[in-house]
Amino acid sequence: MDGEVLTQPLFRSLGWTWWTKRPSYLLVFLRESSSVFIAVQVVLVLVLLHKAGQPAADYQAYLDFLWNPGMVVFHVVSIVFALWHTYTWFNLLPQTVAIRIRGRRIPGLLLVAPQFGGWAVVTGLIIAWVWWVGAA
Amino acid sequence: MSTAIETMVKFEVFRYQPDWDEPTYQVYDVPYHEDWVVLDALNYIKDTIDGTLTYRWSCRMGVCGSCGAMVNGYPKLTCAAFLSEYMPGPIRVEPLVNFNVERDLVTNLEGFMDKLESVQPWIIRDDGATDELKSEYLQTPAQHAVYQQFSMCINCLLCYAACPVSSHSDEFIGPAALALAQRYNLDSRDEGVEQRRDVILKDEGIWECSFVGECSAVCPKHVDPAGAIQQAKMTGAIDYYRRLLMPWTVKS
Amino acid sequence: MRGRSHEPIFWSIFGMGGVIAAMFIPVMIFVTGIGGAAGWDAVTGALAHGEDGIGALLNHAPVRAVLGLIMALASVHAAHRIRHTLIDLHVHAPPAVLIVASYGAAAILSALIAIVLALF
Numbered sequence: 485m486d487g488e489v490l491t492q493p494l495f496r497s498l499g500w501t502w503w504t505k506r507p508s509y510l511l512v513f514l515r516e517s518s519s520v521f522i523a524v525q526v527v528l529v530l531v532l533l534h535k536a537g538q539p540a541a542d543y544q545a546y547l548d549f550l551w552n553p554g555m556v557v558f559h560v561v562s563i564v565f566a567l568w569h570t571y572t573w574f575n576l577l578p579q580t581v582a583i584r585i586r587g588r589r590i591p592g593l594l595l596v597a598p599q600f601g602g603w604a605v606v607t608g609l610i611i612a613w614v615w616w617v618g619a620a
Numbered sequence: 621m622s623t624a625i626e627t628m629v630k631f632e633v634f635r636y637q638p639d640w641d642e643p644t645y646q647v648y649d650v651p652y653h654e655d656w657v658v659l660d661a662l663n664y665i666k667d668t669i670d671g672t673l674t675y676r677w678s679c680r681m682g683v684c685g686s687c688g689a690m691v692n693g694y695p696k697l698t699c700a701a702f703l704s705e706y707m708p709g710p711i712r713v714e715p716l717v718n719f720n721v722e723r724d725l726v727t728n729l730e731g732f733m734d735k736l737e738s739v740q741p742w743i744i745r746d747d748g749a750t751d752e753l754k755s756e757y758l759q760t761p762a763q764h765a766v767y768q769q770f771s772m773c774i775n776c777l778l779c780y781a782a783c784p785v786s787s788h789s790d791e792f793i794g795p796a797a798l799a800l801a802q803r804y805n806l807d808s809r810d811e812g813v814e815q816r817r818d819v820i821l822k823d824e825g826i827w828e829c830s831f832v833g834e835c836s837a838v839c840p841k842h843v844d845p846a847g848a849i850q851q852a853k854m855t856g857a858i859d860y861y862r863r864l865l866m867p868w869t870v871k872s
Numbered sequence: 873m874r875g876r877s878h879e880p881i882f883w884s885i886f887g888m889g890g891v892i893a894a895m896f897i898p899v900m901i902f903v904t905g906i907g908g909a910a911g912w913d914a915v916t917g918a919l920a921h922g923e924d925g926i927g928a929l930l931n932h933a934p935v936r937a938v939l940g941l942i943m944a945l946a947s948v949h950a951a952h953r954i955r956h957t958l959i960d961l962h963v964h965a966p967p968a969v970l971i972v973a974s975y976g977a978a979a980i981l982s983a984l985i986a987i988v989l990a991l992f
């Protein structure tokens with residue numbers, strides 16, 4: 485074409501719908517989405533703490549709201565997301581922290597397993613403490 | 621040639637020329653061979669059906685890194701993507717996403733080359749020696765093992781095509797170049813950490829990364845660029861607080 | 873220093889918050905949202921109004937301090953993730969706007985948490 489070089493480069497992006505394109509993307513997107521549920525649950529607990537300092541009737545009304553069936557469904561969904569956060573977070577540590585012994589990375593399991601162990605202990609202790617207070 | 625009826629595979633190949641307004645998909649029927657890879661099919665198309673098809677390749681053995689393309693939406697080395705994995709087809713072949721398309725399956729690599737150069741992926745010495753090392757610098761196997769994984773990159777750019785951050789930020793230095801920066805920063809012979817710092821520790825360096833991790837999943841050489849970036853973030857954060865809280869320990 | 877990012881501040885708090893959220897948020901949701909609703913008497917008792925219930929859980933200052941820290945760190949963690957997720961969803965907002973909106977919201981939330989727990 486008269487020696488003229490035609491170039492109109494075409495940019496093709498993975499696009500904002502990347503998270504729909506493969507299961508591995510979706511799982512990451514769900515991991516990131518856990519943050520929304522965590523944030524809402526923090527707000528719900530904040531209100532609970534606030535209501536705890538109010539008259540008993542106000543507090544009870546909030547508990548009734550928090551424990552109505554629709555909200556319980558939301559809590560169950562939230563806890564699934566929170567557990568997905570826990571699971572993915574613990575498993576990603578070996579990629580972030582490279583502990584080397586004589587140049588070789590230590591096995592990831594050595595970093596991952598103690599976290600799950602710690603999680604089980606912390607969760608167990610808190611439930612035991614709540615149980616102990618509530619049963620008293 | 622066997623006399624049995626040949627199985628055919630339908631290929632839908634992305635076509636685009638610079639003077640076209642719109643790309644299209646062109647369909648080709650290619651005979652199925654169990655030991656063929658997608659690159660073999662492209663060569664078959666070019667040799668026997670349509671000589672105008674443009675794509676890059678060289679080594680046919682997963683070493684040169686030039687044959688990357690989206691195969692059914694997944695970034696792949698076409699020389700390592702066996703047809704048998706995609707049977708009965710159709711098999712859709714497109715240029716790697718997150719790059720400008722020059723023509724057909726050929727992407728423009730200039731932006732990447734600039735990013736790669738910006739991290740100075742070579743051994744830097746305090747005494748100024750770069751490409752010409754002034755003496756022998758010995759390294760133990762353990763010192764070599766520290767960066768070995770990050771040195772396996774063949775610049776195939778599959779990781780950029782997998783990266784949601786690269787899909788919206790053309791400034792993001794991206795997985796392969798950052799992994800290579802980390803490779804030299806971890807090399808016991810290198811003294812260039814300071815010189816690479818400003819490029820790596822920008823937002824467009826490691827900090828835009830949101831650790832989707834798909835770069836590491838698609839990498840044919842198991843480089844784990846996501847891990848390299850995470851480790852650089854860890855070092856970068858420690859460095860940041862050290863500069864903030866103990867500025868006297870930082871050489872300028 | 874040109875172009876040097878201050879993201880390490882957000883990233884490091886995000887990281888601490890991530891560990892804290894991983895450790896404590898599931899059990900927090902269970903205790904406040906599920907156990908009582910499921911009719912588990914011990915949880916209902918522990919969350920009852922007054923000195924024998926939720927008061928007994930929260931009457932120690934160190935407990936309130938730790939709880940406040942957990943909730944505040946989880947908020948910043950969530951804010952950071954939401955911000956980066958919006959960016960990865962190609963939301964074209966000026967970076968400063970997203971930073972102020974996300975960490976600002978987390979800061980306000982943290983302040984409220986501190987006030988409520990201090991006045992408890």
Ligand code: SF4
Nearest residue numbers: 773774776777779839
């Ligand atoms: S890091 Fe892996 S996927 Fe990325 S360019 Fe290098 S070899 Fe290819």
Ligand code: FES
Nearest residue numbers: 680684685687699
């Ligand atoms: S042709 Fe060289 S890597 Fe595929």
